[in-house]
Amino acid sequence: TVNGYSGEELLPNGDFATSAADWGGWPSQSVISWQQTGCPSGVGSPCGHWTLAGVSGLINSGSFLLKKGQTYQFNITVSASASVPFSASFILNANPYTTVSGFSWSPLLVAGEVYTESFIFTPTMTQNNTRLNLYATATGSVSLYLGSLSLSAVDATLSDITDQVRCKEEGVGRFPSARRIQLTVQHSSPF
Numbered sequence: 001t002v003n004g005y006s007g008e009e010l011l012p013n014g015d016f017a018t019s020a021a022d023w024g025g026w027p028s029q030s031v032i033s034w035q036q037t038g039c040p041s042g043v044g045s046p047c048g049h050w051t052l053a054g055v056s057g058l059i060n061s062g063s064f065l066l067k068k069g070q071t072y073q074f075n076i077t078v079s080a081s082a083s084v085p086f087s088a089s090f091i092l093n094a095n096p097y098t099t100v101s102g103f104s105w106s107p108l109l110v111a112g113e114v115y116t117e118s119f120i121f122t123p124t125m126t127q128n129n130t131r132l133n134l135y136a137t138a139t140g141s142v143s144l145y146l147g148s149l150s151l152s153a154v155d156a157t158l159s160d161i162t163d164q165v166r167c168k169e170e171g172v173g174r175f176p177s178a179r180r181i182q183l184t185v186q187h188s189s190p191f
Contacts, residue, residue, distance in 0.1 A: 007153035010072075011132060012062030014149035016048040022062035023048065030057025039145050040079045042114035048146035052084075052138035061132040063093050064151070066101055068126040073154045077116045077147030080109040084136045084144070090123075091133045100127045109136075109144070116147075120154065 012022040020034040032050045039047035050059055066072065076088060089104040091097050103121040132151070136144060 009150055009152055010064045010066075011149055011151040012064065014061065014132075014151065016046050016146065016148070018046075020048055023059055025050070025057060025059045027055060027057060029053040029055045030059060032059045035145070039147070040112075040114060042116070043077055043079050043145045043147040048149075050134070050136075050144040050146060052136055052142045052144070054138055054140055056135070056137040058133055058135040060091075060093070060134075061149075063129050063131055065128040066090060066123045066126065066130045067153075068123055070153050071120060071122045071155065072101075073150075073152055074103070074119045074121070075117070075148070075150045076105075077114065077149070078109065079114045079145045080111060080136075081143040082138070082140065083111045084109050084138055084142055086144075087133075087135045089133050089135075090130050092127055093129045093131045097133075100125055100130050 013019070016034055018034070020032050023032045025032050030050070030052055032048055034046060035049040036046045039045040039049075074088075078086070080086070085106070086109045087104060087106040089099050090101040092100050101121055101123040103119060103123075105117065105119065107115065109115065132149070134146075136142070
């Protein structure tokens with residue numbers, strides 16, 4: 001359980017409530033669209049429907065501000081129709097597209113599993129042109145389903161860690177720049 005203040009939502013259209021506006025894909029075989037119904041159980045409807053046709057591809061959110069020294073909470077729910085290497089990071093929205101937060105998550109998504117993850121991180125620099133970058137590699141046609149994604153500033157503390165929630169801490173101190181707290185909430189099969 002993460003307890004504490006949570007600020008306004010920073011991720012543009014992270015809930016995919018009515019469209020996939022503010023999201024873009026690269027290359028052309030990496031397409032993000034809005035799916036009103038039929039999203040996997042555990043992801044929820046509506047959802048973002050990301051398709052990859054035998055390529056390594058990415059999708060990006062619209063831009064937002066991350067502040068040095070501010071602690072943030074990022075929540076993601078994702079599922080894939082086939083097992084694929086996947087990554088999530090916050091990047092500068094200009095060449096050389098460097099990671100600005102010190103945060104990244106790179107699991108192998110297992111076909112049919114729903115991943116609901118929550119991360120606490122503190123950026124090492126202020127950047128007002130930041131985007132969420134999601135990357136996957138597909139050898140065939142793959143669908144990825146994105147539930148509600150969220151990002152907000154928090155004043156957070158951890159409590160009530162149970163055997164259903166794994167807590168992994170790196171670094172020392174309250175929330176220094178190198179520390180990441182990962183909470184894994186659930187993995188369930190939607191199919």
